[in-house]
Amino acid sequence: MTISWIQASILGIFASLSSMPGMAGSTIGNYTLGRPLVGGLVCGIVLGDMKTGIAAGVAMQLVYIALVTPGGTVSADLRAVSYIGIPLAMVAIHAQGLSATSANAADLAKSMGTLVGTVGTVLFYGTATMNLVWQHMGWRAVEKGDFKKLYAVDWGYPWISHLFFSFIPTVLMTHFGSSAVQALKTALPMDGIPMKTLFTVGALLPCVGIAILLKQIVEGPLDFIPFFVGFTFAASLKLNLVSVTVVSLIFAMIFYKLDMAISTNKQPVASSSGGAVIDDDEEEEDI
Amino acid sequence: MANTEKKVLSRKTLNRSFHHWFYGHLTAFSQEHMQTFGYLTSMLPIVEELYDNKEDQEKAMKTYTAFFNTEPQLGTIIVGITASLEEARANQVNSGSDGDVDDTTINGLRAGLMGPIAGIGDSLVVGTLIPVILGIALGMSDGGSPLGAIFYIIVWNLLGYFGMRFAYFKGYELGDKAVGILIGAQGKAVRKAIATVGGMVVGGVAATWVTVKTSFRLTNSSGKAYLVLQDKLDSVYPGLLTAAFIVACWWLMAKKNISPIKVMLILVVVALIGVLLGFFNPGLTY
Known part of the structure; x- marks a missing residue:
């Protein structure tokens, strides 16, 4: 399997659309085209092997199932994962002669994709930095009261940033990377230490994705309880995800009602004439 | 000079403003001004409709040059709220009265909502909604079927588009009343409930998909x-x-x-x- 210039160019356009500040907007771009599952579908169609594309996309999606970018700090920009990592992983799966739906193919996809995906962080900061030029032009326009120019600044000029930091890197890396991946087969035997390590890493990486999300939700040790209850439902009771979600709703309802009951009970006491007395009592207890 | 006729934003203008935000909130992203330009482009149609003379337009647009960044999907509600506040300010200007909406109130409100909305949005949209839809889709695509990917594209985009649209118009309708709901006791209770669902779903995702x-x-x-x-x-x-x-x-x-x-x-x-x-x-x- 090789990747032609035309195929590489199509992947380059998708990379421009799908990055975190992508040209398709975050709902259609980052959160749709940028998801490795969707990237797998696109790459599968472009490279003419949908089954391998989807299988690689499913595997990669697990690593990045929970990609949160709090305050614009980016741990991974998915344009490189979905449109450089997946195509190269597909080539690697073919080169190693693995069955597309096997667990080994999935592990290979994960480690290949994640390895290449780290490039995404560089591309992200490149794009964001180049956008400063267009923003500077925007500020000048605002000062002059030439507001129509804001549309060009927001929707037009950033394409130039993406030409340099999405399109060109994707085209070059997918086109030339595919022959490098082919050569890998002869250089690294499957039962050698490097390949075994690469596959093991692939199985471990999704833990990072889940942990990133937990970081958002967990503030104290008690916040781990919902996570482990959900984990137990799926691992021990074999419930599927929709079932887990349905069960979780009852807990959400209880917590909501409880919180509302507590806050409505508090207010009348605090605002009544007896409030001051109670406040005094609390202060004494604190001492 | 005072014009007593009360100005009301047309549905067409609100729609334009919403679509500018839906598309462009992150396209001109930089580390210095993350979503500021997306905000400017979505406020422009509103300012143009509300103010006839150039000076008032410039004055109004200056308000939105302040730094802005939040979770973009749920954050749409903030754009809706400011559309309603800008409308109130325009009516103050036209009637020549000294109202209580000015640069400081609008920017204070934007700055005050950015953080809490980002917190709720991250756990609601990125932490729960997307992993759940993806989790279902992953199961459907097991074995190399494109069905799951197509399912995700359709379901997420419908929820994303109409959810953001709802948030925008709800924000416009409620105006500054939305603030109390979002960061008051009820907002806190909702946030806690969402975090519980999120935690359990993430546990399920982990047990199902990570080995x-x-x-x-x-x-x-x-x-x-x-x-x-x-x-x-x-x-x-x-x-x-x-x-x-x-x-x-x-x-x-x-x-x-x-x-x-x-x-x-x-x-x-x-x-x-x-x-x-x-x-x-x-x-x-x-």
């Missing part, structure tokens, strides 16, 4: 295994090793402030040592 297994076993002289570590661990708690690795990654990132990329590199080292010791073996052949 860490050890190949470590002890065999007797005839080659029969008398200790298979993976089976022993699973008899204590199914998925114990997977859960332990996830908690370890969380601990490194949350408690030791190690970046996700570095945690990934640590896992490479752990994998190499594990392979050398025979703890991990993916069991590969050509």
Whole structure:
């Protein structure tokens, strides 16, 4: 399997659309085209092997199932994962002669994709930095009261940033990377230490994705309880995800009602004439 | 000069403003001004309709040059709220009265809502909604079927578009009344409820889609295994090793402030040592 210039160019356009500040907007771009599952579908169609594309996309999606970018700090920009990592992983799966739906193919996809995906962080900061030029032009326009120019600044000029930091890197890396991946087969035997390590890493990486999300939700040790209850439902009771979600709703309802009951009970006491007395009592207890 | 006729934004203008935000909130992203330009382009149609003379337009647009960044999907509600506030300000200007909406109130409100909305949005949209739809889609695509990917594209985009649209118009309708709802006691209770759903769903996603297994076993002289570590661990708690690795990654990132990329590199080292010791073996052949 090789990747032609035309195929590489199509992947380059998708990379421009799908990055975190992508040209398709975050709902259609980052959160749709940028998801490795969707990237797998696109790459599968472009490279003419949908089954391998989807299988690689499913595997990669697990690593990045929970990609949160709090305050614009980016741990991974998915344009490189979905449109450089997946195509190269597909080539690697073919080169190693693995069955597309096997667990080994999935592990290979994960480690290949994640390895290449780290490039995404560089591309992200490149794009964001180049956008400063267009923003500077925007500020000048605002000062002059030439507001129509804001549309060009927001929707037009950033394409130039993406030409340099999405399109060109994707085209070059997918086109030339595919022959490098082919050569890998002869250089690294499957039962050698490097390949075994690469596959093991692939199985471990999704833990990072889940942990990133937990970081958002967990503030104290008690916040781990919902996570482990959900984990137990799926691992021990074999419930599927929709079932887990349905069960979780009852807990959400209880917590909501409880919180509302507590806050409505508090207010009348605090605002009544007896409030001051109670406040005094609390202060004494604190001492 | 005073014009007593009350100005009301047309549906067409509100729609334009919403679509400018829906598309352009992040396209001109930089580390310095993240969503500021997206905000400017979505306020422009509103300002143009409300103010006839250029000077008033410039004055109004200056308000939105302040830094802005939040979770973009749920954050649409803030754009809706400011559209309503701008309308109120325009009516003050036209009637010549000294009202209570000015630059400071609008920007104070924007700055005050950015953080809480980002918190709720991250756990609601990125933490719960997307993993749940993706989790269902992953199951449908197991075995290389495109069905799951197509399912995700359709469901997420419908929810994303109409959800953001709802948030925008709800924000416009409620105006500054929305603030109390979003960051008051009810907002806090909703946030806690969402975090509970999020936590349980993430647990389910982890148990369903992440598998860490050890190949470590002890065999007797005839080659029969008398200790298979993976089976022993699973008899204590199914998925114990997977859960332990996830908690370890969380601990490194949350408690030791190690970046996700570095945690990934640590896992490479752990994998190499594990392979050398025979703890991990993916069991590969050509």
